Amino acid sequence: MGFTSVNRRDAMKRAAAAGLLAVPAVGALASCATGGDDGDEKAEKGKKSKKNPLGVKEDAALQVYIFNGGYGDKYAQYVTDMYQDRFSKADTEQKATEKIATQVQPRLVKGDPPDVVNNSGAEPIHPGKAIKNEQLTDLTELLDAPSWDDPDVKVRDTLVPGVVQMGAFGTDGCYQLNIASTVYGNWYSEKMLTETLEAEYPKTWDEMLAVCxxxxxxxxxGWTYPGGHPRYMLFSMFAMFAQAGGREVIEAMDYLEPGAWKHDAVKSVFEAFEELVAKKYVLTGFDGKEAHIEMQTAWTKGKAVFVPDGSWVENEAKDTTPKDFRMAVGATPSLDKSDKMPFGTLYAPPGEPFMVPAKAKNAQGGMEWLRMMYSKKAARNLFEEVSSIPVVKGAIDGLKLPPGVDSSQKAIKAAGKNIVLAFWKEWYRDMFEADYNNVMGKFMLGDMSVKQAMDTMEKAAARIAKDPDTQRVERS
Known part of the structure; x- marks a missing residue:
């Protein structure tokens, strides 16, 4: 694939036209071109029709791999059952695993992969590398196909802004698609905050310190985080980077620009969290294999006020959450009056990604499975099963929402155009999973200074920028 050069000005025009001003525009990401021809190892295609717009072979077997994490796999089984009802001659199989890369990566290399993969969890397949190695199917054909609910509307037009953009990875295609809107931020119990502490949600960092x-x-x-997965801290820090320094700061991170991690705005955010650590407001520990579960359990039991988390937490922590907990998410507080973006700025990307391997024996079936996943009934089922906001427009209109989802919806509405996305987190997974994770592991224990944290991340970005194997996007 090589590097992709992007004309930023043209990208912004396309983003504005598409209503995506909340997203860092990425040129070729704004649309997906036709791509990919079928290899001999794939199942023979079926005949296309109104009922079968992707030309799925009626009796071709389908294998689905689902990450067995906070969402479980019941929501996916609903879609697999839809597929089996539609293609009754086909054998369908769904497998759940906590280790997607361990289970699927060897099969990608061997050329005998599943037909659709939920690329999520702590061990995902590296999308950029898989694209570079031509191991993933370009999903443009799916995006341009008629939607399940309305044949006059393309699948791409049923999805909320950002879904297609997140899946392009700087290419002219689209290789990974998400199914849920994830709201990151400072999660808390409204009951604890308003009744136990008799406080309001802090809108400034001084107010945050006062609550702690x-x-x-x-x-x-005041705070806790999963010591075994300290990268969770990005879920609270990222929007603060944007708030303090504006979009140019986070876009510099996306494009691996020199000095991005040494910006004054980045320093001010690290200094804010350093103060939490210095004043011993942070509950540490939770270093085991299930660190995030341990952290969430301590939180729901009232041992901490705030946790950095995503909107999956309502479902993942439901077994330990008191009925009167009133789970809510708050946007990151403003640091001071010099902030470039207002309080309410929100880190809310599409989440829970899916891909169709290039050498899948039934790639057409894999795309059809996703077309069904993007139906309103499957999207509504996703919400009902895991309390997560689907990316299908209007799927949950009129439904009664649980506290966490209701709070997430209100946060998204309040943010308006002030929604930010961490493209670098998706494009350069090692930078998030390893470099940032290691930095925050030391930083949150007080074993790394602000300067050391910034220097380490700056060196990591420089290393990735120079790596010839990096699937990199450049702006001009």
Whole structure:
């Protein structure tokens, strides 16, 4: 694939036209071109028709791999059952695993992969590398196909802004698609905040420190995080980077520009969290294999006020969450009046990605499975099963929402155009999974200074930028 050069000005025009001003525009990401021809190893295509717009072979077997994490796999089985009902002659199989890369990566290399893969969890397949190695199907054919609910509307036009853009990875195609809107931020119990602490959600960092001080006086930590997965801290810090320095700061991170991680805005955010650590407002620990579950359980039991998390937490922590907990998410507080973006700026990307391997024996069936996943009934089922916001427009209109989802919807509405996305987190997975994770592991224990944290991330970005194997996007 090589590097992709992007004309930023043209990209912004396309983004504005598409209503995507909340997203860093990425040139070729704004649309997906036709791509990919079928290899001999794939199942023979069926005949295209109104009922079968992707030309799925009626009796071709389908294998689905689902990440067995916070969402479980019941929501996916609903779609697999839809597929079996539609293609009754086909053998369908769905497998759940916590280790997607371990289970699927060897099969990608061997050339005998599943037909559709939920590329999620702590061990995902590296999308950029898989694209470079031509191991993924370009999903443009799916995006341009008639939607399940309305044959006059393309699949791409039923999806909320950002879904297609997140899946392009700087190419002219589209190789990964998400199914849920993830809202990241500072998650908390409204009951604890308003009743136990008699406080309001902090809109400034000074107010945040005041809430933490009040909590400490009652024997409660202001914050906690999963020590085994310290990269969770990005879920609270990222929007603050944008708030403090504007979109240019996070876009510089996306494009691996020199100095991005040494910006004054980045420094101010690290300094803010350094103060939390120095004042011992942070409950540490939770270093085991299930660190995130341990952290969430401590939180729902009232040992901490705030956790950096995503909107999957409502479902993942449901077994330990008291009925009167009133789970909510808050946008990251403003640092001071010099912030470039307002309070309410939100890190809310599409999440829970799916891909169709290039050498899947039934790639057409894999895309058809996703077309069904993007039906309103499957999207609504996703919401009902896991309390997550589907990316299908209007899928949950009129439904009664649980507290966390309701809070997420309100946060998205309040943010308006001030929604930010961390493309670098998706494009350069190692930078997030390894470099940032290692930095925050030391930083949140007070074992790394602000300067050391910034220097380490700056060196990581430079290393990735020079790596000839990096599927990199450049702006001009």
């Amino acid at each position: 001080k009040k909590a400490k006086a009652k024997g409660i930590h």
